[in-house]
Amino acid sequence: MASELRTVLVVGTGLIGTSAALALRKRGVRVLLADREAAAVRLARELGAGEEWQPELLPAGDVDLAVIAVPPAHVAEELLELQKRGVARFYTDVASVKAEPIRQAERLGCDLTTYVASHPLAGREKSGPGAARADLFLGRPWALCPTGEALSEARAAVLELIELCGANPVEVGAEEHDRAVAVVSHAPHVAASAVAARLADATDVALGLAGQGVRDVTRIAGGDPGLWLGILEGNADPVAEVLEAVSRDLAEAATALRSLAGGDGTASGDLTQLLKRGVAGHGRIPGKHGGPAPAYVVVQVVIGDRPGQLARLFQVCDEVGVNVEDVRLEHAPGLPLGIAELWVQPDAASPLADALLERGWQVP
Ligand SMILES: NC(=O)c1ccc[n+]([C@@H]2O[C@H](COP(=O)([O-])OP(=O)(O)OC[C@H]3O[C@@H](n4cnc5c(N)ncnc54)[C@H](O)[C@@H]3O)[C@@H](O)[C@H]2O)c1
Numbered sequence: 001m002a003s004e005l006r007t008v009l010v011v012g013t014g015l016i017g018t019s020a021a022l023a024l025r026k027r028g029v030r031v032l033l034a035d036r037e038a039a040a041v042r043l044a045r046e047l048g049a050g051e052e053w054q055p056e057l058l059p060a061g062d063v064d065l066a067v068i069a070v071p072p073a074h075v076a077e078e079l080l081e082l083q084k085r086g087v088a089r090f091y092t093d094v095a096s097v098k099a100e101p102i103r104q105a106e107r108l109g110c111d112l113t114t115y116v117a118s119h120p121l122a123g124r125e126k127s128g129p130g131a132a133r134a135d136l137f138l139g140r141p142w143a144l145c146p147t148g149e150a151l152s153e154a155r156a157a158v159l160e161l162i163e164l165c166g167a168n169p170v171e172v173g174a175e176e177h178d179r180a181v182a183v184v185s186h187a188p189h190v191a192a193s194a195v196a197a198r199l200a201d202a203t204d205v206a207l208g209l210a211g212q213g214v215r216d217v218t219r220i221a222g223g224d225p226g227l228w229l230g231i232l233e234g235n236a237d238p239v240a241e242v243l244e245a246v247s248r249d250l251a252e253a254a255t256a257l258r259s260l261a262g263g264d265g266t267a268s269g270d271l272t273q274l275l276k277r278g279v280a281g282h283g284r285i286p287g288k289h290g291g292p293a294p295a296y297v298v299v300q301v302v303i304g305d306r307p308g309q310l311a312r313l314f315q316v317c318d319e320v321g322v323n324v325e326d327v328r329l330e331h332a333p334g335l336p337l338g339i340a341e342l343w344v345q346p347d348a349a350s351p352l353a354d355a356l357l358e359r360g361w362q363v364p
């Protein structure tokens, strides 16, 4: 696609806005930065995400696309404000909910011909420009929800933004988007919070025994409660529906366990069914780049808490020609050691483990 986006304005230089800005800068796009917090713009600028927007120095309409990366409840008012000033040719937002901001934009009288709402399905449990990453969106789905009024040029501009950020566009209606993300993002967040809330009064012994399982299940629970309240309020009914189904499963699991504890062995059938349904559901999550879920194998390696350990580990992977698909680190509390988990293709796991053992690494 020929590049039409020469100048992009990012309004809201937090995690998502700054990540998009960094990705665009890497592709040579001029990026202007704005935020109601001067410190957020300053940090984004220092990170190389672009230059501070000075509207008085820029003729109206010189911005090709404005990306509104503020909390969902503020999207429509920002859009109206920018459109009133004729700031950009086209507009998008990145909010995690789509139907309500579009309804608000309609109610406020925004111009829906130049606006195509969007949502990258990538993020982190951290907020602010300091958490931004240029590669945050690589290979991730990025929904766009054009209304019937949207110009094809506006849609093309948003598609180009998605392409420049390295993400995969998924075109979907706003209502369907919201029902979908209730299942794959919003209800999982609340479920993670409910599990993580149990840890608030867990004993030190319990926390000292925390392994990767609880970290995997609760990572997203570390997200900003203010932002998440806004997301959940904006998608309340679809999320409630999923949570009601999850609650039924959890209640049935607890009932089955009480029966098992009381000596009724027949209850194990219900529990097995839930566990099997979980395996089936998990198996349906697409893998990297949206393809079918690959069955990566994890090679665990003990690493010392010293500089250069990871670099040496990757050097071995390089020497034996193994592509590391993902890497995670787990630190052992109170010990100068950690575990590096290297996710590799199944046929690469044994050769890699052998090569590491030969070179003196501990591979448990
Ligand atoms: N956090 C995620 O994982 C994630 C992923 C995809 C999409 N989103 C969506 O992206 C948007 C931004 O989320 P984030 O995680 O980057 O949050 P963030 O808190 O890191 O950044 C939001 C920024 O917007 C600024 N802001 C708020 N209201 C503003 C306004 N009216 N005008 C200008 N600036 C304003 C804040 O000062 C802050 O710097 C939200 O709509 C969120 O739903 C978040």
Ligand SMILES: O=C(O)C(=O)C[C@]1(C(=O)O)C=C[C@@H](O)C=C1
Pocket (backbone or CB within 6 Å): 095, 096, 120, 121, 122, 123, 124, 125, 184, 185, 186, 220, 223
């Ligand atoms: O990976 C994370 O930390 C996220 O929270 C990302 C995540 C998600 O649920 O996948 C969260 C909310 C966003 O709207 C999009 C992406």
